[in-house]
Amino acid sequence: MSFSDASLTALRVFREVAERGTLTAAATALGYTQSAVSRQIASLERAAGTPLLERRHDGVRLTSAGQLVVRRAADVIDQLDATARELAGLPGEEGTVRLGWFPTAGADLVPRALAALRRTHPAITVLSREGRTPALVRALRAGTVDLALLASAPPFRPPDTETPALVLRTLTERSLRVAVPDGHPLARRDYIDVADLRGHRWIGGSGEDQAMGVWPGLDERPEIAHTARDWLAKLHLVAAGCGITTVPGALGSVLPAGVRVLPIRGGPGERRRIVLAHVPRPLPEPAARVAAALRTAALETDT
Known part of the structure; x- marks a missing residue:
């Protein structure tokens, strides 16, 4: 069995596990049993010919092969989903940006940025969700969000140790x-x-x-x-x-x-930073527009 025989279902399950951090959480999100999730992961690992996950007491961690697979899986799934939307006559994926944000960003920063974006670029659709930093970082790695607003406290370490490192841009720094x-x-x-x-x-x-x-x-x-x-x-x-x-x-x-x-x-x-993170590849134009709107909104909230 070669990796080209891997099923789309197995790739979707694997991406969900990579984002959720545990088989149990992925099973709950997908409406599957945990054993069904385990079978899909096992079939994918057989196709890859190498372990993709390291099982630990606190969940799972991607191996280097798993990191490669989740990046490629995200590209494949996103392209297939975009094709399905276009066939259905819905807006193309190029106009949709998925944004994750830490809880307090939803009080002012995110609404301010999205309101401005609707005025300047109404064709861009932003789908957003709140989350804690570990979940948002996993979502970035899994390709289920394009941008993530993260809160960072001293000593301002990177949000994870995976490679390649995420691109991090400080939008603002304020005192607690x-x-x-x-x-x-x-x-x-x-x-x-x-x-x-x-x-x-x-x-x-x-x-x-x-x-x-x-x-x-x-x-x-x-x-x-x-x-x-x-x-x-x-x-x-x-x-x-x-x-x-x-x-x-x-x-x-x-x-x-x-x-x-x-x-x-x-x-x-006691300083706190608001950081915009994404995976290390060029941002599509809609995502770059959203990033610019967030930077502007962060500067406005500083005044």
């Missing part, structure tokens, strides 16, 4: 800030001294991201009174006087009433 209720004692000044952050109730993230929302340089064990994944929910909890939370600068323009966001003085600076 703290959101407090209008009537809170910390809201009386134009900034907060880092030492004054001790002894307060915090609103953190959920699950493994619980520390997100707590000042990174805090020199005490924080009291996390509430946890929420959604940033707007965190800010409304702040407005209700339930605690304080950290916020990136990008949220400054979408604050609910009753919340004040202040810079922090003293201690090491």
